[in-house]
Amino acid sequence: AQSVTQLGSHVSVSEGALVLLRCNYSSSVPPYLFWYVQYPNQGLQLLLKYTSAATLVKGINGFEAEFKKSETSFHLTKPSAHMSDAAEYFCAVSDRNTPLVFGKGTRLSVIA
Amino acid sequence: GAVVSQHPSRVICKSGTSVKIECRSLDFQATTMFWYRQFPKKSLMLMATSNEGSKATYEQGVEKDKFLINHASLTLSTLTVTSAHPEDSSFYICSARDASGGSYEQYFGPGTRLTVT
Numbered sequence: 001a002q003s004v005t006q007l008g009s010h011v012s013v014s015e016g017a018l019v020l021l022r023c024n025y026s027s028s029v030p031p032y033l034f035w036y037v038q039y040p041n042q043g044l045q046l047l048l049k050y051t052s053a054a055t056l057v058k059g060i061n062g063f064e065a066e067f068k069k070s071e072t073s074f075h076l077t078k079p080s081a082h083m084s085d086a087a088e089y090f091c092a093v094s095d096r097n098t099p100l101v102f103g104k105g106t107r108l109s110v111i112a
Numbered sequence: 113g114a115v116v117s118q119h120p121s122r123v124i125c126k127s128g129t130s131v132k133i134e135c136r137s138l139d140f141q142a143t144t145m146f147w148y149r150q151f152p153k154k155s156l157m158l159m160a161t162s163n164e165g166s167k168a169t170y171e172q173g174v175e176k177d178k179f180l181i182n183h184a185s186l187t188l189s190t191l192t193v194t195s196a197h198p199e200d201s202s203f204y205i206c207s208a209r210d211a212s213g214g215s216y217e218q219y220f221g222p223g224t225r226l227t228v229t
Contacts, residue, residue, distance in 0.1 A: 043149040043205060044156075048173035051216070078136055090155065099146045100207070104155045 006103035019078040023091030033074040034092045051104045084112045118221035133191045135206030142208035143185035150203040196228045
């Protein structure tokens, strides 16, 4: 079975500071990994995905994530936080045949 | 491309009534659809997986007689919450996958907020 652990249910950063949201996965097969963002009362928006190509993945809004097999990690980063980045972020794992399994989410707050 | 719609976006119903939520893939054929439920400030929990023309596969702990899923066509799946109660109030999100081309990606609908009074 696949699973995802997101370390830190709430992360707070200052505007302009580095954003780092942690995600570790467990999978018995090569995983596909995703990061989604959810704004209040809205659906999910795909930020980026890893699908066994380049290990450093660039997404929308300046976010990127690096797949590290040795660490079973897929942490999400952004060099400089913006107020509009405040939202809930979900890491998810799947393979070709299984539905996405989500982590518990990390709420990002950005302080002016 | 790969747009998934849900209707309605919000619904309020009285306890004991049934509510139907529609999920449509607008520009692709969804061979598989998934229904998730999200409690306030919580993650998404998979409720069931449905393949077109087949019975849905429910996750452990999900009452199949309460949450009726129909995937009658390649572009439409419905979730009916039968005899709804306040504890069924939640955010329901559908997702669709087009596996015909070997794709793995799931596309998500915007969600339906159900409030049972």
